Amino acid sequence: MERLVEIRWHGRGGQGAVTAAKFLAEAALAEGKYVQAFPEYGPERMGAPIQAFTRLSSDPIRTYCSIENPKVVVVLDPTLLNVIDVAQGLVEDGVLIVNTPEPPSKVKERLGLEKAKVYTVDALTIAHEELGRPIPNSPMIGALIKATEVLDLRSATEHFQEVFADKFSPKVIEGNVKAIRRAFEEVKSG
Amino acid sequence: MAKITGKIVAITGNAAVAQGMRQINPDVVAAYPITPQTDIAEEFATFVADGLVDTEYIAVESEHSAMSACLGAAAAGARVMTATSSQGLALMWEILYIASGMRFPIVMTNVNRCLSAPINIHCDHSDSMGARDSGWIQIYSESAQEAYDNIIQAVRIGEDEKVRLPVMVNMDGFIVSHSIERVELLEDESVKNFVGEYKPSFSLLDVEHPVTFGPFDGLGGFYFEHKLAQIEAMERSREVILRIGREFGALSGREYGFFEKYRLDDAEVAVIVLNSAAGTSKHTVDMMRREGHPVGVLKLRIFRPFPTRELCEALRHLRAVAVLDRATSPGTTGPLFGEVKAALYDLGKRPLVVNFIYGLGGREFKPEHIRCAFEALLEISKKGKVEKPLDYLGLKEVEVIS
Numbered sequence: 001m002e003r004l005v006e007i008r009w010h011g012r013g014g015q016g017a018v019t020a021a022k023f024l025a026e027a028a029l030a031e032g033k034y035v036q037a038f039p040e041y042g043p044e045r046m047g048a049p050i051q052a053f054t055r056l057s058s059d060p061i062r063t064y065c066s067i068e069n070p071k072v073v074v075v076l077d078p079t080l081l082n083v084i085d086v087a088q089g090l091v092e093d094g095v096l097i098v099n100t101p102e103p104p105s106k107v108k109e110r111l112g113l114e115k116a117k118v119y120t121v122d123a124l125t126i127a128h129e130e131l132g133r134p135i136p137n138s139p140m141i142g143a144l145i146k147a148t149e150v151l152d153l154r155s156a157t158e159h160f161q162e163v164f165a166d167k168f169s170p171k172v173i174e175g176n177v178k179a180i181r182r183a184f185e186e187v188k189s190g
Numbered sequence: 191m192a193k194i195t196g197k198i199v200a201i202t203g204n205a206a207v208a209q210g211m212r213q214i215n216p217d218v219v220a221a222y223p224i225t226p227q228t229d230i231a232e233e234f235a236t237f238v239a240d241g242l243v244d245t246e247y248i249a250v251e252s253e254h255s256a257m258s259a260c261l262g263a264a265a266a267g268a269r270v271m272t273a274t275s276s277q278g279l280a281l282m283w284e285i286l287y288i289a290s291g292m293r294f295p296i297v298m299t300n301v302n303r304c305l306s307a308p309i310n311i312h313c314d315h316s317d318s319m320g321a322r323d324s325g326w327i328q329i330y331s332e333s334a335q336e337a338y339d340n341i342i343q344a345v346r347i348g349e350d351e352k353v354r355l356p357v358m359v360n361m362d363g364f365i366v367s368h369s370i371e372r373v374e375l376l377e378d379e380s381v382k383n384f385v386g387e388y389k390p391s392f393s394l395l396d397v398e399h400p401v402t403f404g405p406f407d408g409l410g411g412f413y414f415e416h417k418l419a420q421i422e423a424m425e426r427s428r429e430v431i432l433r434i435g436r437e438f439g440a441l442s443g444r445e446y447g448f449f450e451k452y453r454l455d456d457a458e459v460a461v462i463v464l465n466s467a468a469g470t471s472k473h474t475v476d477m478m479r480r481e482g483h484p485v486g487v488l489k490l491r492i493f494r495p496f497p498t499r500e501l502c503e504a505l506r507h508l509r510a511v512a513v514l515d516r517a518t519s520p521g522t523t524g525p526l527f528g529e530v531k532a533a534l535y536d537l538g539k540r541p542l543v544v545n546f547i548y549g550l551g552g553r554e555f556k557p558e559h560i561r562c563a564f565e566a567l568l569e570i571s572k573k574g575k576v577e578k579p580l581d582y583l584g585l586k587e588v589e590v591i592s
Contacts (some may be wrong), residue, residue: 022200025370037200038369041312061372062469064365065556081378 003059004149005066009077010053010086013045016137020074021052024141025152027058027159037059049080056150072148075099076123076136087111096144097187099136100122104190119147121187123179130179131172141182153162153184203334203366206373207273207299207359208233210245210341213381217268217388220248220259224361225311227301231273254272257285257296264294265392266401268548269345272296275363276303279317284325289324289363289422290357292403295348296356298326299341302465302516303363312552313363315464318493318519325420327357327427328494329553330464334371337361339444340491342376346434347384352426353398354391356384362466364552376442377478380525385443424495431492450489451504453479457486459567462530464490467514467555469550474560485564490526498533505534508541509571514583516549521592523580541578548583558582 006066007024011017018039019072025037036055053067069089078100080086087096090113097119098107104118111118121143123136146153157177164173208230211219213521219238223231232540238247245506246263250256253274262269274282289296300321304314318328329344329584331337337359340343344357375566376384407413432447439445454460463471468489480483488504490497506513513531522528527545534540546563549555562583570576 022370026200029198029372034372036369036371039366041364041368061558063464063473064362064369064469065554068556119563 002071004057004061005148007056007072007074007144007150008067008070009074009076010080010084011050011052011137012080013050014097014159015076016135017050017076018052019041020076020137020141021054023163024054024151025056026163027156028157031151031155033057034059034061040066041045045135070094070185072097072144072150074140074144078102078139080108081107084176087113087116090116092116095119095147097121097140097147099140101125104188107190117147117189119143119187119189121183123183125179126179126186130182131175139179139183142180143187144183145180146187147189149185153181157181177180193353194374196380198372198374200370200536201334201335201373202229202368203331203361203367204229204231204301206338206375207341207361208237208332208336209375210381210416211271212237213367213376213378214271214342214345214385215243215382216245216271218246218248218270219265219272220250220256220263220270221272221274222250222278223255224251224253224275226303226367227273227275227278227299230299230301236499247367249459253281254285257289258269258297259283261289261292261294261337264289264296265292265394267390268407269349269388270294270296271298271341273299273301275301276305276311276317278322280305283321286324286356287323288404291416293354293420293423294356295345295354297341297344297348298356298358299337300358301359301367302360303362305368306426307483308436308551309524311363313365313516314550314552315515315517316550318358318360319519321358322494322525323524325355326494327353327424327431328492329359330363330491330493331359332365332372332468332489334361334366335364335444336371338375339438339442339446342381342384343434343446345436346437347427347430349388350393350427350430350434351353353423353430355420355423355427358467365466374442378439386437409589428495428497431495432485446491448490448492449492449504452487452489454486454488455507456484456506458484458508459512459564460488460505460508460525461512461514461560461563461567462490463487463514464493464516465528467560468526470555470557471514474557474564477557478564480562483564483568484565493526494534496529500538501530501533505541506537506539508568510542510544511546512546512567514546514548514549516560517545518550542570542574544570544576545580546583547580553584555584
């Protein structure tokens with residue numbers, strides 16, 4: 001992993017983008033990294049496009065401003081590709097990870113990306129099958145780990161089990177962990 | 191004393207303050223929720239409900255009542271804390287003066303947010319700057335870690351028998367209050383020992399030593415002398431702030447003073463900032479130093495009392511200084527600028543000074559903006575004169591209808 005990795009999350013209100021941004025920071029902290037995670041505060045509503053940000057670094061983080069040139073962009077909702085420019089500011093050799101059943105080549109072509117590495121995963125199907133709910137955030141964490149290696153899969157899932165032990169039932173936690181692992185396996189690169 | 195560390199956690203600025211309050215375990219908290227302070231009031235109320243603290247939590251109907259309830263509890267001899275933001279602080283305004291005038295060491299976190307209108311929930315320092323003359327000690331925090339460290343120190347500073355003044359700890363709304371960061375929490379026990387037990391000098395509940403609080407004090411009275419006593423207490427707080435900062439350093443490994451100098455001593459030009467903008471400024475200084483520019487930062491931590499003498503010492507070698515204000519006082523310059531410029535007046539040879547207003551209503555403050563300020567400073571340093579004493583960073587290019 002590079003010394004500083006800046007990640008931008010795109011989702012719709014209710015899909016858990018903010019929770020994912022925060023979870024990633026917490027899990028990275030447990031691995032000894034310096035972290036920062038923050039949502040973009042606007043008029044959030046269920047279904048409206050929202051953004052969140054995560055910074056992970058080997059050194060203390062001092063910048064207090066939003067991320068304009070992320071190394072990694074994660075898109076939790078495929079319909080956002082028609083609505084906003086999700087690749088805006090993405091560094092030239094950056095990583096774009098999209099929740100869609102489409103192959104990476106198609107997303108790459110549609111967005112006119114040349115050097116960026118594009119990954120896709122059908123997180124919605126995984127979420128339906130493993131969680132019984134259309135919440136794509138945990139599978140997208142699995143896909144992110146595979147695509148970027150910012151975290152170790154095992155320590156991330158262990159951390160998930162630990163931090164959500166008080167909040168969710170064992171069944172829900174197990175479903176999420178399975179969703180993270182499945183997306184890690186199923187994510188396609190292009 | 192050996193360095194005692196507790197847990198390293200990823201939490202927001204608000205959560206860090208709530209944790210600090212839990213560890214301080216004050217006798218009374220009276221608070222009213224307001225964005226972006228709300229999480230502090232909520233989380234602390236949860237600690238009360240869960241029995242994690244012994245605090246009496248008074249849910250009030252406004253900030254005016256919150257500070258009034260704090261007064262009553264403090265008069266009874268309680269250790270009292272609260273938190274607010276923006277319009278909430280504005281609504282407390284008259285009670286702020288009563289808290290300092292009655293010499294109650296109430297500790298309040300103010301999560302900096304701008305004042306309406308237009309309605310906006312985001313960060314600037316208009317709220318706390320509006321309260322600068324209210325007789326409260328004002329401490330500013332760059333990060334969640336500093337906000338946590340500062341409220342713990344604030345208890346000791348305010349309660350010191352040489353001081354007995356209320357303390358306001360500020361941090362930037364949303365930018366720090368809602369951002370998750372790495373925070374080192376101290377052990378509960380070491381915070382408990384550090385703040386110790388509060389022994390009020392005067393208390394309404396001490397019936398063996400009856401006292402009167404807040405009586406009428408008219409023309410023939412001692413109002414003026416009371417104000418002088420407050421002024422002198424504020425002066426004495428200087429030494430206490432430094433002593434507590436050193437003690438806290440011994441405990442945590444993080445020592446605090448009136449301000450932090452960043453690559454300042456060998457700089458030719460520098461910016462002066464409060465709160466989170468300091469972090470982004472330091473980052474920009476590192477970038478510009480790599481390009482060979484002699485730039486530095488002074489992050490002011492203590493705004494009241496204003497560290498005039500020390501500030502002059504730290505700045506006197508510079509050729510030019512930009513004071514960055516995240517507040518405005520229409521009709522004059524930014525509030526911090528006015529104070530810094532006045533402080534420098536007595537120096538025979540002094541740096542040139544300019545004012546930049548930035549970040550009002552949460553307008554984003556980026557490295558490119560600080561670079562802009564530094565470039566202006568380098569130009570001033572070269573020419574040896576200031577052509578534009580007041581300018582703005584980060585304004586949109588639109589026609590403003592006045």
